[in-house]
Amino acid sequence: MTTDVDHDDGSGKPRVSLCCRVNSFLTGDECVKDVTNGTEVVQLPAVYETNLVLANITTSDEYFNFVIWNPCAGRNRYALNPHVYMDEKWYLMSNGSILRPLAEELEERILDYRQYCLARVRSYEYREYLVFFCEETFPIEDDDGGGIVYSFGMLVSVPFLAATYIVYWLLPDLKNLHGLTLRGYVGCLAMAYSIVGMLQLTPQEQILTSICITLGISTE
Known part of the structure; x- marks a missing residue:
């Protein structure tokens, strides 16, 4: 099940943000449907409890309310790459948030659905979903384009x-x-x-x- 960000279906299920619909790729700011004929299905990330033990639930609309949107509108959107940077390791929690236990900034260790979205990128060398999290933009005085x-x-x-x-x-x-x-x-x-x-x-x-x-x- 998917929903608009301002709509609450009353189910009480945790929200998980998706940048694009399932079977689509994120290209820049656009979502492009996967037109390949392959039968391989890429699963959404596994779910963890607060002690980082795998939860006994699946990433499906049975347990989560999926929101398809760009939570980073007006801000920078940065893709976490745990294959290259250890401090960008992340976990999808059972409450719908993203946990980054090794992040340097304390405020970036837990991201709620308003601060991230999940997506696949065609040019990325790995097939799994990436976390795109939102960085605040800070205006620079006397800057004419930066x-x-x-x-x-x-x-x-x-x-x-x-x-x-x-x-x-x-x-x-x-x-x-x-x-x-x-x-x-x-x-x-x-x-x-x-x-x-x-x-x-x-x-x-x-x-x-x-x-x-x-x-x-x-x-x-």
Whole structure:
């Protein structure tokens, strides 16, 4: 059973937030139906008691009231990845909340249905559901676009860096030690600015973890 967030069906069952309907993927801010012909069914996460022992219930509408919505509207939505970060390990509790026992911030250790939603992401290398939890956004004074402007600024710089590289590559008088050093420096800057700028403008959930790690190491 699914319901709107403002509607209480009177059942008293705990609420669990889903970003999208079952058999759908989250892509950016949109839900895309799974059109594969495979017969494999991906189960919703297992349920745990407060002592982290598996509960004797299933993640179904028999025990939970599922709410399909985006609880993070107007805020940042961050996907927890326990396969990479130990402190992002999470458990779905029998009361519908998400427990993060290793989270550094105390207020982020227990998330109720207004602070998270569950979803699968097609580009994610694992098939199970992810927890997307909401981070508060804090306005920055005198900020005229923040990270987006900075990312576009890096991308705009790339053609000029490339032009500098080409000039030093074509002119014979500049093919000395200074020119070779400058070409190496400018070439690395152009590559790094291109990669970092594109990554910062791409929604995080669309980037494979392995690609993110590889690009992060290559641009250091």
